[in-house]
Amino acid sequence: MSTPPTDLLPLTVPWAAFAVVMPLAAGLVAVPLGARAAHLAVPGALAGLLLAVLAASQVLTQGPVYHEVGGWAAPLGIRLRLDGLSAAFLVVTAVVTGAVALFSRPVFGPSSGGETRTAFAFWPLLFFTWAGLNAVFVSADLFNLFVALELLTLTGAAMVALDGRAHNLAAALRYLLFALLGSLIYLLGVAFLYALHGTLDMQLLRSATVPGGVAVTAGALMTAGLMAKGALFPLHAWLPPAHAGAPAPASALLSALVVKASFYVIARLWFDVLPAAATVELTQLLGVLGAVAIVFGSLLALRQERLKLVVAYSTVAQLGYLFLMFPLAGAAGEPHPWTAAAWTGGIFHALAHAPAKAAMFLAAGLMMQAAGSDRLDGLVGIARDLPIAAFAFGLAAASLMGLPPSGGFTAKYLLLTSALDSGQWWWIAVMIAGSLLACAYLFRVLNRFLTGPEEQPALAPVARRHQFLALALAGSSIVLGLLSLVPYDLLQIGRVTAAVEALS
Amino acid sequence: MNALMPVLVLSTSLVPALVIFFLQERQQRARTVINLAGALAKLALVVVMLERVARDVHYETRLTLLPGLDLLLRVDALSLLFLTLSAFLWLLTTVYAISYLGNGPHLSRFFGFFSLCVAATTGIALAGNLITFFIFYELLTLSTWPLVVHRGDRPSIAAGGRYLAYTLAGGAVLLVGIVWLESLTGPLLFAVRGSLAGVDPATLQVIFWVLIGGLGVKTALVPLHSWLPAAMVAPAPVSALLHAVAVVKAGAFGILRIVYDVYGLELVHALSLGLPLAALASLTIIYGSFRALQQSDIKRRLAFSTVSQVSYIVLGASIHGPAATIGALAHLVHQGLMKITLFFCAGALAERLQIHKVEDLDGIGRTMPWTATAFSIGALGMIGVPPIAGFISKWYLGVGGVEAGQPWVVLVLVGSSLLNAAYFLPLVYRAWFVPASRDAAPGRERPLWLIAPAIVTAIASVAVGALAGLAFSPLGWSTLIFEHEYSR
Numbered sequence: 001m002s003t004p005p006t007d008l009l010p011l012t013v014p015w016a017a018f019a020v021v022m023p024l025a026a027g028l029v030a031v032p033l034g035a036r037a038a039h040l041a042v043p044g045a046l047a048g049l050l051l052a053v054l055a056a057s058q059v060l061t062q063g064p065v066y067h068e069v070g071g072w073a074a075p076l077g078i079r080l081r082l083d084g085l086s087a088a089f090l091v092v093t094a095v096v097t098g099a100v101a102l103f104s105r106p107v108f109g110p111s112s113g114g115e116t117r118t119a120f121a122f123w124p125l126l127f128f129t130w131a132g133l134n135a136v137f138v139s140a141d142l143f144n145l146f147v148a149l150e151l152l153t154l155t156g157a158a159m160v161a162l163d164g165r166a167h168n169l170a171a172a173l174r175y176l177l178f179a180l181l182g183s184l185i186y187l188l189g190v191a192f193l194y195a196l197h198g199t200l201d202m203q204l205l206r207s208a209t210v211p212g213g214v215a216v217t218a219g220a221l222m223t224a225g226l227m228a229k230g231a232l233f234p235l236h237a238w239l240p241p242a243h244a245g246a247p248a249p250a251s252a253l254l255s256a257l258v259v260k261a262s263f264y265v266i267a268r269l270w271f272d273v274l275p276a277a278a279t280v281e282l283t284q285l286l287g288v289l290g291a292v293a294i295v296f297g298s299l300l301a302l303r304q305e306r307l308k309l310v311v312a313y314s315t316v317a318q319l320g321y322l323f324l325m326f327p328l329a330g331a332a333g334e335p336h337p338w339t340a341a342a343w344t345g346g347i348f349h350a351l352a353h354a355p356a357k358a359a360m361f362l363a364a365g366l367m368m369q370a371a372g373s374d375r376l377d378g379l380v381g382i383a384r385d386l387p388i389a390a391f392a393f394g395l396a397a398a399s400l401m402g403l404p405p406s407g408g409f410t411a412k413y414l415l416l417t418s419a420l421d422s423g424q425w426w427w428i429a430v431m432i433a434g435s436l437l438a439c440a441y442l443f444r445v446l447n448r449f450l451t452g453p454e455e456q457p458a459l460a461p462v463a464r465r466h467q468f469l470a471l472a473l474a475g476s477s478i479v480l481g482l483l484s485l486v487p488y489d490l491l492q493i494g495r496v497t498a499a500v501e502a503l504s
Numbered sequence: 505m506n507a508l509m510p511v512l513v514l515s516t517s518l519v520p521a522l523v524i525f526f527l528q529e530r531q532q533r534a535r536t537v538i539n540l541a542g543a544l545a546k547l548a549l550v551v552v553m554l555e556r557v558a559r560d561v562h563y564e565t566r567l568t569l570l571p572g573l574d575l576l577l578r579v580d581a582l583s584l585l586f587l588t589l590s591a592f593l594w595l596l597t598t599v600y601a602i603s604y605l606g607n608g609p610h611l612s613r614f615f616g617f618f619s620l621c622v623a624a625t626t627g628i629a630l631a632g633n634l635i636t637f638f639i640f641y642e643l644l645t646l647s648t649w650p651l652v653v654h655r656g657d658r659p660s661i662a663a664g665g666r667y668l669a670y671t672l673a674g675g676a677v678l679l680v681g682i683v684w685l686e687s688l689t690g691p692l693l694f695a696v697r698g699s700l701a702g703v704d705p706a707t708l709q710v711i712f713w714v715l716i717g718g719l720g721v722k723t724a725l726v727p728l729h730s731w732l733p734a735a736m737v738a739p740a741p742v743s744a745l746l747h748a749v750a751v752v753k754a755g756a757f758g759i760l761r762i763v764y765d766v767y768g769l770e771l772v773h774a775l776s777l778g779l780p781l782a783a784l785a786s787l788t789i790i791y792g793s794f795r796a797l798q799q800s801d802i803k804r805r806l807a808f809s810t811v812s813q814v815s816y817i818v819l820g821a822s823i824h825g826p827a828a829t830i831g832a833l834a835h836l837v838h839q840g841l842m843k844i845t846l847f848f849c850a851g852a853l854a855e856r857l858q859i860h861k862v863e864d865l866d867g868i869g870r871t872m873p874w875t876a877t878a879f880s881i882g883a884l885g886m887i888g889v890p891p892i893a894g895f896i897s898k899w900y901l902g903v904g905g906v907e908a909g910q911p912w913v914v915l916v917l918v919g920s921s922l923l924n925a926a927y928f929l930p931l932v933y934r935a936w937f938v939p940a941s942r943d944a945a946p947g948r949e950r951p952l953w954l955i956a957p958a959i960v961t962a963i964a965s966v967a968v969g970a971l972a973g974l975a976f977s978p979l980g981w982s983t984l985i986f987e988h989e990y991s992r
Binding site: 404416421 | 638
């Protein structure tokens with residue numbers, strides 16, 4: 001087995017491995033600590049962010065890095081790969097998870113009402129989820145990916161069931177059912193590839209696969225399985241009750257990051273592992289499903305009467321945009337001048353959506369805490385009592401609507417450019433319709449926040465500093481739009497087709 | 505220093521906006537100080553730049569967002585025309601708004617968005633390429649919506665909803681037009697003309713109408729205008745800003761940029777786009793006036809008058825010739841000064857005497873003489889009575905039409921002026937010559953800061969008309985823009 005040519009720096013520190021190990025260790029430590037594990041939040045958040053930034057700077061200075069855990073080469077050993085795409089996801093995950101951890105300290109800390117089961121379970125789940133996410137982002141073979149995805153499924157379902165109420169348990173079970181079914185189908189596809197090529201290493205598979213029936217079937221099976229885990233239409237039905245029912249910090253993690261892990265694997269699959277098998281029919285089909293998700297999710301978001309359900313259905317819609325990148329980038333691994341824009345646009349959308357959506361769920365959680373419920377009718381005029389949370393929600397909304405300057409706008413601009421350059425004007429219509437629908441369902445909510453009668457029932461007080469965490473997350477989705485050149489350059493490092501094209 | 509200037513100008517509004525958001529509701533003094541400090545600093549910077557730009561110095565700042573996507577802030581003569589207007593009127597409107605809103609609710613939010621709205625307008629003025637223009641154009645939509653719904657009652661919410669529906673859809677259309685155009689040519693800079701030379705003419709014609717369609721919403725071109733009369737439910741300072749500086753002017757300014765700096769007048773006429781645009785503008789001018797005539801609510805009448813008057817700018821831009829161009833540019837400022845005077849007065853009348861309807865104006869010349877005088881100056885200026893600003897605009901537009909061999913433009917102007925007279929003169933007549941039907945004891949013109957801004961803008965409306973020959977009058981500056989930029 002040949003070693004990848006980039007693996008020539010023996011002194012390289014494996015930050016990617018540390019980024020997985022650190023949260024894993026923190027999770028293990030958190031188990032015996034119970035609610036006192038809240039003290040791990042600050043050091044954990046700082047360490048995680050530091051490791052992610054170190055990993056990213058390693059990619060920026062050295063290019064894509066490979067690391068063989070324990071020194072065993074593929075296909076025997078566990079191989080980790082760190083390129084621009086992995087590094088970008090590591091950083092965003094660290095920012096969002098770190099903020100969620102800080103936010104959760106008073107919610108699930110020792111002062112939150114003793115050694116409750118919820119607080120006991122939350123901290124290990126948070127750190128294990130973090131470890132699972134990072135493991136997905138740095139895995140270089142399809143089986144490790146499967147293990148990491150399973151970890152995410154289990155922690156995710158447990159977080160949904162955290163408060164133990166009947167309807168949340170039902171939502172968690174439904175989530176588990178979809179996700180495990182997805183796992184089975186995914187594993188079937190993996191088995192096809194293994195039977196054919198005798199390896200699951202992504203890079204080896206890429207050079208081994210010949211375009212044809214088996215590769216397409218395997219890819220389609222794996223994609224279908226991941227769609228169930230990632231809640232792409234029509235396999236999305238589990239998401240809204242699960243994400244809306246979980247406690248706010250858990251919802252933030254699930255909606256911002258966990259669903260993205262499945263998308264990340266699908267993107268890896270079709271762009272890195274089986275590019276030659278991506279037929280026109282398949283890419284267009286993924287695009288159509290994405291388009292339906294955008295319209296359908298938005299229309300349902302428009303009809304919800306509870307804030308967290310609006311935000312959850314908005315996730316269904318926003319995930320749809322990610323799948324537009326497949327038809328826009330073009331089929332069958334032939335790079336076009338617009339492929340870079342389409343691919344980067346899709347990835348950018350996934351990255352920008354994460355902090356914005358997390359900010360929304362955290363703000364929604366605070367409003368729910370203050371008003372006692374998240375029914376929209378009860379939140380009329382809440383901007384008066386929670387001005388900063390409402391402002392954070394508004395900023396995050398601007399990014400979701402794709403309004404400038406925000407990460408969401410940068411993504412939309414890139415996708416629009418590639419649609420025009422490739423002459424696929426129908427996707428433009430979808431994107432514009434999606435943006436306007438997002439405006440409709442988000443302004444419907446913002447309208448309630450800002451208006452209403454002067455006399456209102458007194459609300460439970462909420463400290464300003466908790467609101468500032470939501471604002472910081474929302475602000476970072478805006479900053480991502482203003483400073484998008486750095487992540488843009490980072491994402492191009494190690495991108496498989498990067499060498500043969502340039503953004504026109 | 506030259507790279508720092510645009511950032512400084514932008515931050516004179518942006519920094520106060522961000523600080524004010526986080527002030528507590530009761531920190532009224534801090535809010536006022538920060539607001540006024542920002543407005544004064546901006547005015548000072550504008551004065552410095554006016555002198556330099558007249559000597560053909562340009563300021564430029566660039567932040568690359570993506571390859572081929574730059575945030576470009578650039579001060580040229582045209583941006584400075586709009587910037588000066590907005591800086592001057594922001595100061596006056598802030599003073600007015602502080603008096604008008606007094607101790608009302610949600611003031612930190614209000615003044616935060618108010619400053620943000622001015623920051624967006626500044627960005628629109630300074631935009632050096634289409635994407636930068638778009639970024640601030642959308643920011644303007646976002647920052648004005650909370651101002652429109654500020655009262656929080658049912659009519660405000662309905663008006664806000666309609667405002668968003670129109671402007672967000674318009675913004676989406678504009679974005680498609682921009683991305684489409686740039687996909688054919690690469691990034692377009694306002695400072696570099698002639699970049700469209702190689703593009704298929706039919707495509708250029710389609711894209712032109714897409715862009716005008718997107719911009720036409722904020723410009724309130726018929727049939728995209730109906731959000732504007734609805735939005736007059738907003739508090740008077742907001743209406744003043746919306747009608748004179750911010751929203752409708754942003755649209756009109758965008759059309760000027762498209763016609764002069766993206767396509768260029770020559771190309772617009774070579775593609776025979778000028779005449780349909782002129783027809784659209786004329787239709788808007790006449791239709792707006794007719795609708796104004798039917799309104800009995802003063803602010804609604806003023807709103808339809810704006811629909812009509814802003815299209816003078818579009819009309820001037822659509823005619824090929826120096827006088828029409830200069831008239832269009834000068835009217836950008838003239839209309840702002842006159843219209844803000846009228847809205848300041850309408851707000852003061854509503855606030856002090858609860859006057860909302862035309863028939864309630866009887867005898868206010870006796871009760872509130874200063875306000876009535878300012879209102880009359882604004883109204884007469886709109887009609888086109890010399891030496892007030894509106895006369896200069898109409899004169900140049902008329903001359904421009906004749907120069908270009910399109911004498912029908914004069915007919916449009918005459919027709920419109922007659923209609924202006926028909927809907928403004930009754931107001932002036934009632935104010936001065938009909939005795940008051942109710943208690944009209946003088947002494948209602950308090951506080952000073954509610955009344956003074958209208959007087960200042962009324963004086964300015966007369967001054968820019970009477971002293972139009974000076975180099976730094978709006979007309980003089982517009983002539984400079986034409987000579988520096990468009991006559992070479």
